[in-house]
Amino acid sequence: MSGCISFCGNSSGLVNGSCSGLGCCHSAIPENTTNYNLNVQSIYTNGSGRTSGQSCGLGFIGETQAYNFSTLDFTNLTKRETVPLVLDWAVGNKTCKDAQKSMTSYLCKAANSSCSEPHGRGYICKCPPGYQGNPYLSDEHKDSCQDIDECKDLDRNPCNATATCTNTIGNYTCICPNGYEGDGRMPPGTGCSRKGQSKIMIIALGVCISLLILLVGSSLVYWVMQRRKLKKLKQKFFKQNGGLILERQLLNHKESVEPAKIFSAKELEKATNNYHKSRVLGQGGFGTVYKGVLPNGRVVTIKKSNVVDQSQIEQFINEMVVLTKIKHKNVVKLLGCCLETKVPLLVYEFITNGTLFEHIHDKNLSSLLSWEKRLKVALETAEALSYIHFETSMSIIHRDVKTTNILLDENYTAKISDFGASRLVPLDHTRLTTVVQGTLGYLDPEYFHTSQLTGKSDVYSFGVVIAELLTGEKALSMDRPESERNLAMYFVTAIKEDRLLQIIDDRILKEGNTEEIKEVANIAKKCLKVRGEDRPSMKQVTKELEGLRLSEKHSLKKVDPNTQQTEQLPNAPTHSLGIDVDIGTSSINTVVADDNMRNQVVKPTDNDAR
Incomplete structure (x- = not known):
């Protein structure tokens, strides 16, 4: 049994050509049905919930595609021509095998006719391929299965x-x-x-197949050879970059809580999406920095150096080992390296909040860098430099202290990064003679003239960083007047001429303590002494900043921008602004040198841990 139901209560929903239940419905007749009984019943609801048998419907059996519903059919369907009916038929209800047993009742009369059971019940007869006619007639009849003359x-x-x-x-x-x-x-x-053409085609086809096999085979051999060559090249770079030395050093330094990991080139290619340009965090004279994501989901910073001095590989490995042992909250952690590339790749922890340079010189970010945060950043940077100078197993001179190498996390905690120019100082030395390397504007003038690198070179660069924090100006800018292009010279000159408060960032003056600002400026002035021996050590600088930070935390009242006075606790230390300028003309001219000197001054030529 099959059936359907249609609803005719709302004529507005009727659609011509649609027989889906509104005004019209249809139901397929099950296969293998031998007879049909069509029953149309109309159910009318009179509103009381009871039904009436009043008939208003019309039903018929027909071929589905032969009838197309129209709303006009409600009035004139009975006047239409009849709808065709298509029937599938078969002989009897026996199978071919059973029917053939009784030759008298078997109806496939043509000698070459065939029998089939297309509907699962009964059979039909067909003329074979190459014949046409009526397979139910015997061969004597002219309309029986006859040969087709193709x-x-x-x-x-x-x-x-x-x-x-x-x-x-x-x-x-x-x-x-x-x-x-x-x-x-x-x-x-x-x-x-x-004749012969087919042979040529066969030969040509054979040649083509042979060439294809040769090409595929050659490509496979080439691919295998290239993989071997790449593997050998990686092994060569690994040895060339001191991989064996590093492995030996790491085994000898098992006391590290988290020893440096030696990454494969494939790992870092995958982590950086094959060093895609969208992963570039920054570029500089020493290399390119990428953002990477390791398989465990950890976000890291990957530094790809431009060049490395092969004669100083052992020194580089020693620096690697020392840097991995640095455990200080204000130093970016070195996680490991990759030595399978032409130049080593260094992998650091990822710091989320950008560089101090961005926070000072970006108008949107600088407004968030309060005086308290600036003093905190200065103190934490000093603590980190003091740590690497005095508290590591071998003293480390950073040699490229600048605001772009000081990173800030989400809590504005400062972290020193980029030890690409750093050098280790043996225990029995206080200075090193090296090719001058650094960034103009931050470069120690004494180091520039003598090539004698000491920890006081970092002190000078730190003084420039403090000057940047106080003034909001860049360390070196050709957009400023000639006398103001070099911030270190301009800053010290302003102190000498008692113009300090004129060059301080307005945002700091509005919220900061004038005396504290002067004290921090005085510390910067001492750091910017031309002679290194006149500068304080980073340990001394840290102590002075600690005292100021403690004083700032215990202040009862912040500065009044109109009176520029501050009220302090009775026992809080007080400081006076001492003017002690010691900067020579020759040193000034050296530091203010234009960018054309960068290729000679900044170009790395010695061993640099990138």
């Missing part, structure tokens, strides 16, 4: 144009003319081709 059908000639078609009983042949060979049939046959 060659007479000129419109659908089954043979090639050069072949001769010959009809056979139930089939046909195509004969190629002299000088030709093949089956003569149209595709999918081979047709007719000149």
Whole structure:
């Protein structure tokens, strides 16, 4: 049984051509059904919940595609022509095998007819391929299954144009003319081709297949050789970059809580999406810095150096080992390196909040960098420099202290980064003679003239950082007047001429303590002494900043911008602004040198841990 139901209560929903239940519905007749009984019943609801048998419907059996519903059919359907009905039929209800047992009732009379059971019940008879006619008639009848002469059908000639078609009983042949060979049939046959041509085609096909195999084989061999070559190259770089030395050093330094990891080149390529440009965090004279994501989800910073001095590889490895042992909250942690590339790659922890340079010189960010935060950043940077100068197993001179190498996390905690220019100082030395290296504007003038590198060189650079924090100006800018281009010279000159408060960032003056600002400026002035021996050590600088920070935390009242006075606790230390300027003309001219000197001054030539 099958059926459907349609609703006719709302004529506005009726759609011409749609017989899906509104005004019209249809149901398929199950297969293998031998007889039909159509029943149409109309159910009318009179509003009380009871139904009435009043009939208002019309049903019929017909071929689905032959009827297209129209809203007009409600009035004139009975006047339409009849809808055609398509029937599948078969002989009896026996299978072919059972029917053939009784030759008298078996109806496939033609000798070459075939029997099939297409509907699962009964059978039908068919003429075989190459014959046409009525398979239910015996061979004596002219309309029985008769051979088809394919060659007479000129419109659908089954043979090639050069072949001769010959009809056979139930089939046909195509004969190629002299000088030709093949089956003569149209595709999918081979047709007719000149003798020998097929051999040429076979040879050509064989050659093509051979060449394809040779090409694939050569590509496979080339790929294998390239992989081996790449593997050997990685091994060469690994040894060349001191990988064996580093492995030995790491085994000898098992006391590290988290020893440095030696990453593979493939790991870092995957972490940086093959060093895609969207992963670049910054570029400088020493290399490019990328953001990477390791398989465990940890975000890291990957530094790819431009060049490395192969003669100083052992020194580089020693620095690697020392840097991995640095455990200080204000130093960016070195996690490991990759030595399988031409120049080593260094992997650091990722700091989320950008560089101090951005926070000072970006208008949107600088407004968030309060005086308290600036003093905190200065103290933490000093603590980190003091730590690497005095508290590591071998003293480390950073040699490139600047605001772009001081990173800030989400809590504005300062972290020194980029030890690419740093040098280790042996225990029995206080200074090193090196090729001058650093960044103009931050470069120690004494170091520039003498090539004698000491911890006081970092002190000078730190003084420039403090000057940047106080003034909001860049360390070196060609956009300023000539006398103000070098911030260190301009800052010290302003103190000498008692113009300090004129060059201090307005935002700091509005919220900061004037006396504290002067004290911090005085510390910067001492750091910017031309002679290194006149500068304080980073340990002394740290103590002075600690005292100021403690004083700032215990202040009862912040500065009044109108009176520029401050009220302090009775026992809080007080400081006076001492003016002690010691800067020579030759030193000034050296530091203010234009950017054309960068190629000579900044170019790295010695061992640099990038």
